[in-house]
Amino acid sequence: MPSAFPVLERHLFGPGPSNPYPEATAGLGLPLLGHLDPEFLRIMDETCSLLRTAWGTSNARTLPLSATGSAGMEAAFVNTVTDGDVAVIAVNGLFGERMCDVAARCGAEVVRVDHEWGAPIDPERVAQAHPNPKVIAAVHAETSTGVRSDIEALGQLKGDALLITDAVTSIGGIELRADDWGIDVGYAGTQKCLGVAPGLAPFTINDRAFERRITTPRSWYLDLGLLGGYVGTGGGGGRTYHHTAPVAMVVSLHAGLNRVLDEGLEQVWARHAEAGQQLQDGLQEMGLELFAQEGWRLPELTTVKVPDGVDSAAVRALLLERHNIEISGGAGAYAATVWRIGLMGHNARPDAALLMLAALKDVLARV
Amino acid sequence: MPSAFPVLERHLFGPGPSNPYPEATAGLGLPLLGHLDPEFLRIMDETCSLLRTAWGTSNARTLPLSATGSAGMEAAFVNTVTDGDVAVIAVNGLFGERMCDVAARCGAEVVRVDHEWGAPIDPERVAQAHPNPKVIAAVHAETSTGVRSDIEALGQLKGDALLITDAVTSIGGIELRADDWGIDVGYAGTQKCLGVAPGLAPFTINDRAFERRITTPRSWYLDLGLLGGYVGTGGGGGRTYHHTAPVAMVVSLHAGLNRVLDEGLEQVWARHAEAGQQLQDGLQEMGLELFAQEGWRLPELTTVKVPDGVDSAAVRALLLERHNIEISGGAGAYAATVWRIGLMGHNARPDAALLMLAALKDVLARV
Structure with missing residues (x-):
């Protein structure tokens, strides 16, 4: 061998x-810290805070999930829909398609709104696809087609539904304002415009969505109720052990975000x-x-x-x-x-x- | 900030x-490759091959899952049990406890076999806990108590059940022979005895378990049917895009495994x-x-x-x-x-x- x-x-x-920022690469090579080291907890707290800025949100529950962007998609659905819930999903490329698969596995009744590949989604058509969906989901920047969609317009039309947004290829690259646009649940990746290696899924969920979440989701690993304690935003002020954080990747993300936000x-x-x-x-x-x-x-x-x-x-x-x-x-x-x-x-x-x-x-x- | x-x-x-082997740290800092780069695919193939040696298995479906060890546990259950399947779980510490939670979320009827913390599991008692379970699960090295259990003995008594084994803290540290011991599904972590940073879950599943798997598991991200294509062991010889591999972590694992197996x-x-x-x-x-x-x-x-x-x-x-x-x-x-x-x-x-x-x-x- x-x-x-x-x-x-x-x-x-x-x-x-993409090629990571040199600061992000340097972060990967630093001496490893334990996942409960006070210094690492400080870096994790700062990382969550930096992510809030990148998302344009004040959501307390903003954190890097310990898996790649696709796991962020899974976390978005497994925590918000279960058997029989209606999920309206805008499809204008591969990642909209994938959302339908992921949501269906969570038990959702998927109402799929198809668009031509290469075109943006039509917010009105998506919003009118069902009278009372639990969630509406769309991709902000379709990696499969190179197309941006108007999430802000969809947010204005979402009604009572929770708006799930895929920002994998938009975060850190084009305008993204989660709170102003009415994004309730958002997930992203590190390896595109944030300029960090793949391996984490920046994630944010607001109080409105958290209160309506599935309290015991099918996934233990991606259970946002448990993950709040892991990053110290679960209330009560303390931290609870959930899983071992991918320390080197988080330190690298911290370095990359600092580079982006310093600019x-x-x-x-x-x-x-x-x-x-x-x-x-x-x-x-x-x-x-x-x-x-x-x-x-x-x-x-x-x-x-x-x-x-x-x-x-x-x-x-x-x-x-x-x-x-x-x-x-x-x-x-x-x-x-x-x-x-x-x-x-x-x-x-x-x-x-x-x-x-x-x-x-x-x-x-x-x- | x-x-x-x-x-x-x-x-x-x-x-x-643990502190990673210096080769593993150096691997993290190398220039990043694309996840479909021919050179990276070669490194991934070699990594799967090196993992086979570390597991003591010839299972084709041996790969590093793109998340931490706890996601390995979730992958083991979500691919093997669904609503109403019986899972016998040996509990002699925190990670046995966690298995019960994870299996229950997958819909399994959990038959829990408790042991004193600090003691090993009793293979006979575990094997006799239910006449016909779909899976029997146990932790090889309980990280919560520092105790080894006799997985080989449990493998001899498992009957028709699939044997799931947590090898997070044993792989690369103590004797582990997945094939000889009758382990059907095994998961591990990189950050203990393998001497690599946390972030991946070395995983192996044999043909017997794969044939009896849940064909459309609740988790898309951890669906072993899809992941076979991702690492080129899905049959047909080709690769299918599933998710973006955490490239830097895989290169680091490759370097760490080479260090271990060279020794x-x-x-x-x-x-x-x-x-x-x-x-x-x-x-x-x-x-x-x-x-x-x-x-x-x-x-x-x-x-x-x-x-x-x-x-x-x-x-x-x-x-x-x-x-x-x-x-x-x-x-x-x-x-x-x-x-x-x-x-x-x-x-x-x-x-x-x-x-x-x-x-x-x-x-x-x-x-």
């Missing part, structure tokens, strides 16, 4: 993970907007056609149509081999006809956009 | 996490045995009394009674403050009357045992 492997330095310009959230959003615009302009100047609907394109994740006669996989392989650049194919039915190019987090920079454009030109001339 | 924090170097001599599993077990014996002898020479029943004491995790009149918390605080040494109180009813001292993974060394004994002597003279 060979134990050595080459150390590759990739430009991670796909839909995530300033609005400045970081502007940097993503600028890099994305530069990339999208450049791609169109090369004669390529963008996939996501104009006006709803994510700056942090660009979808572009593979030109006729070009072998998508060959281009991706040559980008990787020749330039150490990773981009991704499309999702689902668009696997071979769309590329997904992300400039997220630390990669939302003019030099990264230039390199991406130049490398794609180079490779398209060779295949 | 202060972004700087002091870098503390702790001796992690509690029940986990040799039996040598590593012997090193744990020696360090634990040295510690336990030294504690008894100091006049302290061990908690776990003689003959069943874990070398990697020692439980010792707090002497009458000594303030357990004051001793732990002074160890941390004066010597940067973390140990833990007892679990449950023994919180204030037992200490838990771990010499696990990289810490299973004579110098660590000496330091621990000397520091405890020093602190006991001061409180």
